[in-house]
Amino acid sequence: MNLTPETPLHTGADEELNIDEVNELDDSDVQGLNLESEADTNGSSSIANDGQDLGMKRENSGDEDMGYDQRDDYVPRVNIGSPFSSNVDVARHFNADHVNQRRLSLAQQSKFIAYCDEKLMAIQRKFVQSRGLTEENGYRGLAPLLDDLKAVLDFVWYSVEGMSNTENLLGTDLDAMSANQFSGTKSTNIGQMYYLMQIADTFLEYLTKFDLGTLSAEEQHRTLSKAFKFLMILDKVFARSLEGLIPGNTIMNGTEMVRIAGIAERTRMTLTSFLEEQGVHGYHYEVSKIYEETLERCA
Structure with a gap:
């Protein structure tokens, strides 16, 4: 027995439809449509109740609901005031008068380039050794590699502003700074941006090759604190360079x-x-917060 209702006649062109002549579907026709599956018929009320219960759970559970981000996750976990443990005395690589942010002489520029290339190459060589060649001579974790990269970053920025420790940048508010404070100063730019971007790029390459899962909770937090602080410093460096808040x-x-x-x-x-x-x-x-200030100024 065919329960499918017959297709009603359609009006022809330029004809008006008389709705009084349209037949309604009887009960057998409705059953033949089979609009509801057995699962919908038997479980619709329970699904609706489950949805209401879930909504109540979400509203009442608060931070206990493990399926959602917790408010505490958005509280800063890294103390930017804690020391990075970079013990490099970069001032000794330049003569005393460079402390006043003077542009490097040609001889100093050659030494600067040679030093940066040498240090970055040494970091790369040591990183490669830690990948299985001679592991005892390589990095035993991400933290010591970050210390070495931070030392090069300090050295490069010292040639720009005469600041021997880039951690001091973390306490500065760029919005409160004014380009006028550098008016009258001479440019110290000798292409340091090339090395700053190389440091930022290689950091990302090295980072993903380390396994943090083998570290204890304390070691993992200490390592990640270094990584995030390193990125925060780079953010300040690039944002200031985008704003021209440097000598010259x-x-x-x-x-x-x-x-x-x-x-x-x-x-x-x-x-x-x-x-x-x-x-x-x-x-x-x-x-x-990763590169937040930099991306705001690149937009």
Whole structure:
């Protein structure tokens, strides 16, 4: 027996439809439509009740609901006032008069380039050794590698501003700074941005090759604190360079801006994925701050 209702007749062109002549579906026709599956028929009320119960649970459970981000996850976990443990005395690499942010002489520029290349190459060589060649001579973890990168970063920034420890940048408010405070100063730019971006780029490359899961909770937090502080310092460095808040009011050029924006965006995505793969949680605030000031000025 065919329970499918017959298709009603349609009006022709330029004809009016008389709704009084349209037949209603009888009970057998409605049953033949089979609009509800057995699961819908038997479980609809329970599903609705479950949805209401779930909504009540979400409303009442608060921070106990493990399926959602917790408010405490967005509280800063990294103490930016704690020491980075970089003990490099970068001032000894320059003569005394450079403390006043004087531009390097040609001879000093050659030494600067040679020193940066040598140190970055040494870090790369030691990193490669830790990948299985001669592990005893390589990095035993991410933390000592960060110390070495931070030392090079300190050295490069010292040639820009005469600041021997870039951790001091973390206490500065860029919005409160004015380009006028650098008026009358001469530019110290000799292409340091190349090395600053190289440091930022290689950091991201090295980071993802380390396993944080083997560390104790204390060691993991100490290592991640270094990593986030390192990124915060780089954020200040690039943001100030984008604003011209350095000697000579030198502003990052368009090509450099495009490149640093790409590094910043890639770092945000890569670090987020890396922490998920490592099973690391609770650093939502720090992740949200990665290159925040830099990207605001690149927009």
